[in-house]
Amino acid sequence: MLKNPVPWPKGCRCAATFSWDMDADSIIHMAHPEDANTRVSTMSYLRYGPKIAVPRICDLFEKYKLKTTFFMPAWSMEEHPEAVERVLKGGHEIAHHGYMHELPNLNTRDREAYWTGRAVEVHKRMTGKSPIGYRAPWYNFSRNTLEILADLGFLYDSSLMGDDVPYLMRSRTGKELIEVSANWPTDDWPHYVHNFDLDYMMTIQPPRLAHEVYWSEFEAAYEYKGFFMTTWHPFVSGRPSRLRYVEKMIKDMLKMKQKVWITTHADIAKHVRKLIDTKKYKPSVHTIPYKDGRIPELAEDAQPLRG
Ligand SMILES: [Zn+2]
Numbered sequence: 001m002l003k004n005p006v007p008w009p010k011g012c013r014c015a016a017t018f019s020w021d022m023d024a025d026s027i028i029h030m031a032h033p034e035d036a037n038t039r040v041s042t043m044s045y046l047r048y049g050p051k052i053a054v055p056r057i058c059d060l061f062e063k064y065k066l067k068t069t070f071f072m073p074a075w076s077m078e079e080h081p082e083a084v085e086r087v088l089k090g091g092h093e094i095a096h097h098g099y100m101h102e103l104p105n106l107n108t109r110d111r112e113a114y115w116t117g118r119a120v121e122v123h124k125r126m127t128g129k130s131p132i133g134y135r136a137p138w139y140n141f142s143r144n145t146l147e148i149l150a151d152l153g154f155l156y157d158s159s160l161m162g163d164d165v166p167y168l169m170r171s172r173t174g175k176e177l178i179e180v181s182a183n184w185p186t187d188d189w190p191h192y193v194h195n196f197d198l199d200y201m202m203t204i205q206p207p208r209l210a211h212e213v214y215w216s217e218f219e220a221a222y223e224y225k226g227f228f229m230t231t232w233h234p235f236v237s238g239r240p241s242r243l244r245y246v247e248k249m250i251k252d253m254l255k256m257k258q259k260v261w262i263t264t265h266a267d268i269a270k271h272v273r274k275l276i277d278t279k280k281y282k283p284s285v286h287t288i289p290y291k292d293g294r295i296p297e298l299a300e301d302a303q304p305l306r307g
Pocket residue numbers: 021022023097101137138
């Protein structure tokens with residue numbers, strides 16, 4: 001089924017990563033800057049992430065001697081330094097997730113470069129190093145994101161969905177990033193988020209149903225020697241009823257007949273980059289951005305296609 005499966009290390013049949021977007025309360029300030037302070041209940045819902053869920057998630061992965069990846073907006077890191085410290089203590093990865101969960105594709109290149117760089121400075125100060133991984137808030141990677149990240153020394157992004165396995169993104173000026181590709185079915189937001197202030201009201205269902213979707217994705221990755229990448233939010237999936245299904249998933253993966261490489265995004269990206277550099281693997285290559293402006297068929301003076 002997969003034309004270009006990645007050779008995973010140590011004879012592993014497939015690779016799996018768990019990533020946690022610790023948005024915390026940045027998103028309510030971005031959604032309602034004028035009166036976020038009055039939305040106390042939603043703020044408590046979001047602050048549950050760093051305060052209650054992050055330590056619990058770290059404990060879970062450490063119980064199985066595994067490392068996981070947290071994508072964090074820099075503002076949320078500064079607001080919740082104890083969560084940063086807990087993650088670092090467990091040796092997990094902290095990657096870049098904007099400054100304030102701002103949308104890169106709605107910003108000018110200069111503004112995006114400024115806030116991306118400013119967030120990198122927070123990472124350096126709080127973690128002692130520059131992040132090598134990035135996920136655009138709401139996956140809204142811009143036409144300029146690749147070059148801005150490459151100029152800041154990043155190795156990978158995890159916002160796009162152009163292949164089943166990690167691939168190579170190249171800008172028109174030849175700058176590169178590894179894409180640790182994402183996938184909507186394995187993002188917990190559409191399964192679970194139910195909040196009026198965030199304008200997202202999914203029907204509340206048992207975690208068993210979300211688990212069925214996740215596990216179908218995993219089974220396909222295992223069968224076709226592919227890649228299983230999951231996106232979770234501590235305030236959403238760090239709750240006991242949902243996190244116990246994450247634990248079930250980990251346990252079941254560890255019991256598979258052939259080994260599954262459960263690791264961080266950074267490890268996946270480093271592995272793929274090395275395979276490419278040593279000519280042991282030829283990834284699919286995507287030139288980003290894909291298009292400029294309107295396509296000719298939809299130019300303002302073209303024959304109308306509709307209406
Ligand atoms: Zn986010």
